[in-house]
Structure formats: C-alpha cells, structure tokens
Amino acid sequence: MIPLHWYLLVAAGLFSLGLYGVLSRRNAVAILMSIELMLTSVNLNLVAFWRYLSPETVNGKMFAIFVFAVAAAEAAVGLALIISIYRNRQTVIAEDINILKW
Amino acid sequence: MFTESIPFLQVVVPILPEIGLLILLLTVLLVDLFTRLVRKRTLGVVTGVGMIVIMLANLFVGFSLVNDASYAGTALGGMIRYDMLALMFRTMVLIAGALTAFISIDTPVVGKQGEYFGILTVATMGLSLMSAAADLMMVFLAVETASISLYILAGFLRDSKLSTEAGLKYYLFGAATAGLFLYGLSLLFGFTGETNIYNLAAPLGEMFAGDDTGAFAVAVALLLLLVGFGFKVAAVPFHFWTPDVYQGAPTSTTAFISTASKAASFALLVRVFDAVWPVEVAVYWTGLLAAMAVITMTLGNLLAIVQKNIKRMLAYSSIAQAGYTLIGVVALTETDLGTAAVAFYMFMYVLTNIAAFTVISVISNTTGTDEIADFAGLSRRSFPLTLAMILALLSLSGVPPLAGFFGKFFLFAAAVDAGYTWLAIIGVLNAIVALYYYLTVVKVMFVDPNEDTRPLVITPAFAAVLWISGVGILLMGVIAAPWWNWALNAAQSITAMAP
C-alpha cells in the first residue's frame, strides 16, 4: 500500500502550485483556476487522512464533499464578478484593476 | 427549563436564528416577487424588522435557557455550540444585519433589489453560524457562507467600476486566504482525526510537546488558521483588501462588513484560540499576536491620517480597531477579562460604526461622493447628523462617557491584568494618534466653510438607525456594567462543559 506521506506530498505540491499560480498569473480567470487547485489539494489531504487514520468515521469524507460544494459556489461567484469587471473595463488582467489604492 | 421536556425544542433552539433567517429569506424573495418597483422599500423594512424580531426571540429564548456562564449546549451532532458567547455575538450580528437592512433601503440601486436583501440575510446566517460553530466543518461552512455572500454584496453595483473592482479584489484575496485557511483545517483534521474543535487541544498539545517535526507541523497548521482569521478581522499583514473594499463597496455593504463580519470573526477567533490552541503553544503565539496587534493598530492609525475619502479613512480606522481588539485576544490566555473585553468592544464597535456609516450614507446620497471635504459645514446644515457623527467619532476614539471609552478601558485593563502593560501603553499612545484624525472630521464639520446648500434628507429609515445606534452608544457608555457582566459571562461560557 502506498504510504500516507506520499499522498500528503502530492497534495502539498499541488497546493504550492496553486499558490504560485495565484501570485503569478495575470489573468483573473487563471487565478481563479489556481485557487481551485488549492482547494483540490485540500480535498486530497482530507480524503487521504480519512482513509489512513480514521476510516471508521465519516468525518473526512463529509468534509471533502462540503469543500467540493463550496468550491463550486465560490467558482460561480468568482466568474460572475470577473464578467462584471470585464463589462466595465474590457480587461480581466488582475494587476490592471487598480483604481482603488493608497 | 421548559426546553428539557420537549426534545424538539432542544434541536430547534440552538439554531433558532438560522431557522428564522431562512424563513426570512424565503419571505423576502416572495415579497420581491409580488411587489412593484415603486413599493420596493417594503423589502428592506421586512428584512430589518424580521431580523430584529429574530434577535429578540433569540434573546428571549436564550436567556430563559442560558441563564449563567456555566451553561453550554450542543446541537447537530456537535456542529453548533450554544452558550452565552454565541448568544451575545449572534445578537450583535443580527443587530448589525437589521440596521444594515434599514440603511440599504435608501441607498441608491441596492435598496430596490430583492437579491440584495436576500443575500444580506444569507450573509447574516453565515455570520450567526460563525458565532456558534464548534466543528471544523461548520467553521469552514459558516466562514464560506458569509464570505461568498459578502463578495457579492461588495460587487453588487454591476455598473460601477469601483464596486466591481472591490468585489473582485475581495473575492480574490478572500478565496486565496480561504485556501490557506482550509489547508490548515485539513492538517488539523489529519493530526488528530477529530473535527470537533473542543477535542483538538489535547492531541495537538501532545504532538506539540513531542518531537520537533511534530511541533513544526502543528505550528504551521495553526499559523495557516491565523491567516484566515487575519483576513476576516483585517489584521496586518492580511488587511490589504480592507481599504479598497470599504471604499468601493456600496456604503451599506461596507457598514455590514466592518461590523457584523468583524464581530463574528472575533467570536470564532476567541473560541478557536481558547479551545483549540493548546496551552503548550500559548507562550509562543501570544508574543506573535501581541506584535501583530501593535503593528496592526499603528499602521491603521498612521495610514488613516492621510486619507481624503471618509470610507477609506474608516477602513484604516477599522484596521486599527482590530489591532486594539487583538490586545484582548492576547490577554485571553491569562484571564477571562480578555475575551470579555473583546466581546464588549465588538458590541460597541457594531453600534458605533453603523452610526458613522449611516451619516456617510445620508451625505453621499446628496453629494454623490464620500470625501471628507463633503462634511464641511455640516454643523450648519444638519445638527442631528453632526451630533450622530460626533457621537460615533468620539466613541471610536474612546472619549468618556461614550461606549468606546469603556471598550478601550476594558481592553487595556485586561492587558494589564494579563501582564501586558507595555501593550496597553502602546494602545493608549495609538488612541491619542487616532484622536487626531477623528477630530479632524469634527473640525471639518464645524469650521470649514461650505457653499453647498442642497438639503440632506434623513429618511425615517436613516433616522431609526441613528436613534438606535446613538442611544446604544450612550447607553453602553453611561451604564456599562450590565453589558460588561454579559460579556464576562460570555467569556466564561467558552470553556464551560457541555452536558
């Protein structure tokens, strides 16, 4: 059986990739995708922990399902906000959206 | 107690506000469906009055059940913890929600949108759950329910460049920090196999006391949690969204974010810190948190001084206020006074900030902008508004006998009691700096000339909010003791044993 820490390392790597994407991608949609990546890595974590440490309960499974649901809602709202920004500015480049500052 | 004999009530009572808000949400949507556009102000009235009714019902039932600090009940399989702390912070959240609904009625665009009030209700529900959450899953769900609703509320004005930008920035910053927060939660679950936060402290403490790897892992998980909280309460260095969002969002949303969201976040923060963070870790994190408090209040105050936009100034002021409140969080490991001071401070802050943003709403309805310069000559244009603004500003700066003075007094007293006298001194120094920019607004209102003679319309809804918050500010100041006792009970109830 594959050891637990392999899963954890994959999840950590995925999370780091997501975080890097959030910080470096210019397109807001890409940033949103990176955030989804972070959430996915959390799910991987949760399921792995559940399967290896406490398979007799349903905690981890439930948690992961909730995260799915919330991530979907979050993505929907995020896309809506990006569309409304695009209508106003004709751009979705995150660093150009900077009227509010100082 | 009558609830003990009826099992049904035992299930219902702990989530009474949520049930009420759900019914209210459906009602609002129905009202929206069946009213014509000219009569849309009914929406706000229904929402506001509904929330006040829910608050009163919850208080009534609550006080007949939770009559002292030692009571704690759980519901939904441990997801919800029903104690004095939850009762107090839910009351704050519902007051803030109701007053925000009233402000929204006469805020342009949003006041006539059923969706706005619907989402406001959902956000209130999320914040109410945050005040009572006792399980990592519920923590996450509550935080996200509130956050996602707030993103929409902030970006609600689809045709405004500022509002959409505020919404998107809030969203991107919030979602990213939520990712970090959630990662921390998953680690905590992994380390302990538990999700109920009251069961976490023991295994985490054991792990922390063990080898260095374990200690490091626990530290990282806890600090990831701190990022999430830091974002919600606007503490440095997770505060960056605050000024941009406060300035860009519709004023009623800003009022709500700055009060209800902050209060509920502090409720969750003190509960998690008191229950989850193992005593073994306390020595390490109190120092970090104290440093965070100092930087937060100092930076907030310094940056508030140079602002020209009143909403932006209040955003930085809100950061500074979060810094003061963190003093109470620092103190809470040593003394219950810390938590009590946080609760008291948040209660007065809800009333005070709502009052300030209401005045801003009235003025920007006439002028169309939110510059501090718009306040010039206000004392000659509208005395009630001036009076309300003075009350709010003096309370924020902590001038006796207003509520804000006692808020700061209790925070600093808690710090001294916990052995953090230096923190209290820095707090006092900061309060002096803050006095400067608050009084600048007062000066502008009284001294600066203004040729603008357009009438400032205080609609009945605005008047109601100003009266409620103004009387509250005075009452919490002049008669501080009952509120403080309530806060003390709330503080002691965090660690009460559940039956």
Place this chain on the structure above:
Amino acid sequence: MDTLELLVWLIPLPPLLAFLIILLVTRGNKLLSDIVAVAAILGTWGLSLTVFFNAISTEHLGEHPLRAAFTWLPLGESVETSFQIGAMVDPLTAVMLFFVPLTASMIFIYSTGYMATGHYWTEIKGGHGHDDHAGEEGDDHGHEMVVDSAGRNLVRFDATAWKARFMALIALFASGMLLLSVADNLLLLFIGWEIMGFCSYALIGFWHNRVYPNQPKRITPMFAGIKAFMTTRVADVIMLLGIAWLYSYTGTLSFREIMYNEAMLHALESSAFPNIVALSTLTVGGVIGLLLFAGAVGKSAQFPLHTWLPDAMEGPTPVSAMIHAATMVSAGVYMIIRMYPIISTGFHGHGFTPTMQIVAGIGAFTALFSATIAVAQRDIKKVLAYSTISQLGYMVAAVGIGAYVAAAFHLMTHAIFKALLFMGSGSVIHAVEHGEEHAHHHGHHFPIDFDAQDMFNMGGLWKRIPVTAWTFLIGGLALSGFPLVTAGFWSKDEILADAFAHAPAVFVVLAIAAFLTAFYTMRQIGLTFAGEPRTHAAEEATQTDWRMNLPLIILAFFAITAGFVGVHQDFPVLGRLLGENPFHHFVGGALLEHPETLAFSFTPLILSIVIALSGLLVGWLIYVRKPLAAGQEDPLKKLLGPIHTLLENKYYMDELYDWAVIRPSMWFAEKFVYLFIDRGIIDGILHFIARSVEWMAFRNKDFDTHVINGGADQVVEGIGGLSDSFKYVQSGRVQQYLAVAVAGLLMLVGVFVWTLFLR
C-alpha cells in the same frame, strides 16, 4: 429599589430629555421649544416636590436616606470592587430639591418671555451683509448699518434668533444642577459640575456675535464666556486633584461611606505631610478639604477667582439668574457644605483647624471686599453680581466657622431672593429697552452706545412698572436683611449669631459687609425706581408680559416666607409659633456629628437689625429722599473721592490678572512651548524619523514629492509624512497584497520556528 427611590433618579431626566428633544426635533419652532422646556422643568418640579415631602416626613432621614445605587464601572471580576454610582436624598439634598426646581421653573417661564424680544449690535466683517448663520431661524435684521467710533461696521441683530437653542441649553444646565444635587458620590457630583461648566460657557457667550458700539475695550459675551470657563477650569483641576486624593486614600467616593463612617473620618485625621514639619498640623482630610474648597472658590466666585462672575453678566439675564441663584454658584457652596466633615476634619466642635480658618478667612474677606465694589457700580446687574459674590462669602465663612446649617439656610433663601432680584433687573432692562424703542419711534434720538443696564439712565420706574418695582423691593429688603418679614433676615441673622458666638473677628467683617449690603441695595432701588425719569427711555418704559411678571410674584412670596422655617426656637413669640426651628433639626441630621444648637442671644440679633436698618436708612437719605436729576453725578463720588474710582474699577483686579497671569502665560505659550518645544524639539524628532524611514525603504518619486517638500511646521505633519510614506504599500494590485500576506505568513512561521528551537 422602590418607587420613591426610582423617582430620585428620574429628577434630572426631564430637562435632559427636553434638551435632546429641542435640539433634535423642535429647534425650528420657538413656541414648541418653550412648551417642551417648561413642561420638562415643571415635571421635574413635581417629582422633586413628591420626593421632598416624602423626605421631610421621614423620621431620621439622616440615618436612613433615600438611596438607589447601581454598579457602574466594573473594576476587576467581582461586584465588590466595582464603582457604584447612585442617587441619594438626605436632608441637605432635600433642601436643594426644594429651591432648585422652584427657582429653575420660575426662570424657565421667565425666559420664554425675556427671550421673546430684543435686539443687539453685531459687527459685520468685510462690510457686506452676509450672515454666517444661514439656515438658522431669525428674521431680517440688516436694515441699517452704522459705523462706530472704533471703525467697525455694525448692524442690529435679532436677539431672539436662537431662542430654541437657549431653552435647550438652560434645560441642560438645570439637568446638570439636579444631577449634582441628587448625586450620592463625588464623581457624579463632578459630572454635574462639569455639565454646568460647559453650559455656563455656552450661555454666558450665548450672544456670541454681540459687540458694544463705541466701547471696543468692553468685554463681549464671547470673551466673558471664555473667561468664566477658563477661570472655573483652573479651580476644577485643583478640585479633581482633591477627588483623586480622596479616592486613593479611602477607596471610595460615596458620601455615605466617607461622611457617615466614623472609622473613615478618623483615618482622615492622620497627618498629611508627616515628613514636613512646617506642614505637619495639616491632616489628610484638611488638605483634601482645601483642594475641594478650591473648586468651590472657582465655582462660587470667591476671592481671588471671583472676576469671572461680574463679566458673566454679559449673558442674557435669565442666565444670570440661573447662574447666580438656582445653580452654578449654589453648587460650589452646596459642595463644601456636603464636604463639611472633610473640611472640618479634627474640629469636633472646638479649635478651628487651619483649613477651616482659611475657608472662613476667604469667605469673610470676599463678603466685605465685593460688598465695597458693589457700592460704586453703575450697571444694575453688576451690583447684583457683586452682591452675589458677597453673599456667597457669607455662606463660605459660615462653613468655615462650623455653621454649615446656617450656610445651607442662607443658600436656600439667597437662591430665592437673588433669582427674584435678577429677574427683576432683567425686567427693568427690558422695560428700558422697550422704552428706548418707543421713544425712538416718537422721534427721540439715542446714541448707539445707549446702555439700558446703566442705572443712571433710569429713575422713576416705580410708576411705569409697578409689579417689577414691588417685587424688586421685596427682594432687595430680603437681601439687606430687613427684620422679621423677609427670608434674608433670618438666614443672615443665623450666620451672624454663629459668628458672634464662635469667631468675633469674622462677625465684625460680616457685620460691616451687611451694612454695605443694605446701603447698596437701597442705592440701587433709589437709582432705578425713585424720582423722575432721567432719560426718554425710562420715561416710556413698559413691561406687561405675564410670563415675566408671574415668576416675580411667586418668588416674592417665597422671599418673604421661606425664612420662617429656620427661626430660632427661643426667639420671642415667633420661635414657638413656627415650630422650634424645623430647618436646623432637619438639616442637622444630615451628618454623623450633629451640630450644637446655639443658645439664643439678643446681642447679635439687635446688632444685625440695627446694621441692616441703618444701611437702608443711609441709602434712603442719599438716593430716595433726594432722587438724582438727569445728568447728575453719583453723590458718593464726591464723598469718597479717589476711593470711589478704585471701587468702580474693582480694585483693578482684572488689570492685575492680565499683567501677572495672562500676559506671561501667553508669552510662555508663544515663545517657549510653540517655538522651542513644539517646532524645535518635537518637530525635529518627527522629521528626523520621517526622513530616516524615507531613506531606508521607500525612496521613490511619489514619495519625494510628498515628504521632502517639507517645511512642515506642526507636529501632525511630521506624523503625516510618516504615514504618507507607508500608504504607497497599498498599491491597488491584489496579487501584491497576497504576496505580502504570504510573505507575512512565512515570516510568522519563521519567527515561530525560531522560538520553537530555542525551547
């Protein structure tokens, strides 16, 4: 707490609510504001009377006062350590509850009439008729512009413009006084005290845009307000010191716990400065008493802080009545009577302590000092102002010689007859102003500096305004201590009798002052009412407003009868008839140590009767028997010569203060604090910090323009520079925010791990 005790709490509330309602709701409507204010004070009067009658029918009220307290400021986690505040009615408070709402109600009713008419001069800056109070009520007042001798552009201003605000402020004032009266601890008392301080500032300077034509040197209402505020502030700070010392020494500020507690009073008798031999006779209580007394010196206008009070006459006359009768000055004396056990620490009925000697000395000196000044004043209100100071001196002296019951008695009667006199003088002034307007319409010309308050412009008013004249006469006789039929006689006689028995020196001083009092009162009555009118304004003076006459009549009734509650039981005939000196027995129960009852003696009684009558007689001979003709000089001037000039100029006290205090402190503030400390040291440090930060981290173009264009010459801009440099971190780019946040997180982890490995 039962209903009655709850009522005590409610007493200060109606005027406070009236203040808020007028300011927030009815301020646009004068009539409605009048109704709200008067209704509120009448409500309070009703409440007070209910409490008062319950209080006087309670046996041993001193031992069991009506009291309702609650926890106010929690200190620590238990109730025992918290600070309690409450309301209390003991005999002394009951006395206050009798006369404060009574006089205040009368003044409110009177104000509705007094503030309904009138004009004054105001200066227009820059010559154009722009009114900087747009949006406030007020009618057209810019009809004619004149230029006075000082080259100022003046117009008539409607004195009634801010009537609603006036009613609101006196309501707040009354509320402050009532709060002070029912307070059961020094802190609450001090809060009421300060509310009154603020209100007196706002009310004295109420006509803040008023100027006096051709008299550029004369103090204007605005500066009089500032002067009153500043002077009393000096005293308040000293008093606050006393409160702080008392609290740190006893751990409580509650009157009952200190004054009615043998152990506490005994503890206060220990030496205050045991290490300083010269001061070792001063007890802790004595020093605290002195500090508190300083507060009363300011509030009750005792020498040397008395100068604000005559200038406070710049306020509208109802304010003068309010300040000098019902409220503010009474508050000072009330406070020292209340604090008598502390002031008299170690006294026990024999051998005056140093503190008491100082109190008695200042009181007696003030009584005589200001009585002499009053003799030479021309302004009808100034005479009353100095007479007030003098009468307050009596009360203070009485407290100093241990006769606090007599002081309380005189406090009550004086409040009533002095309110009467002030309102009478207001009525006179109004009548003369009306007369001036009438005469103006009939073609008589007046100089723009015509002064309707100058008694030499009056004369012969007896026939024009009989109600005012009769009531003023009654008040004047009460002030002079006309035997048997006036309230002032009984109270003043009690003070004199106490002084005669215990402190002969004080008696002599007070007796001379009493003679002068009777004399200047008669002079005032003669100049105002007797003879023939000296100006056309006086000739056509009228006063028919019932709102101003009714209060005069009611107060006149009390000015006669209020004294009968305190007649000595051995006084021939009357003593038995009036029930064995009920006042003395009632108020005497307020303290732990009951005051001795003085044996009745005829000597001081006869002396005081002779003094009062002879003073009145001399005044009558000079001013009534041979009334002054128009333009005739004051006969006193010839009689006294240079002394008259000295008195007329109030011993040059104002000039002395200007030279000795105001100028040096202005110089200090300007040259030393502002230039040296503020701009030199503090700014220097701040600029240094700001520039260092700039050099270290945030050097870029934006920053240069914001900070280096320095020359910032105030503290604030120093900090502003610092903030300016930080604000550019908020770049508006959300990914930079996140990057900083993540960096912050990594830093936190770093610090945490570092401390972890140190464990």
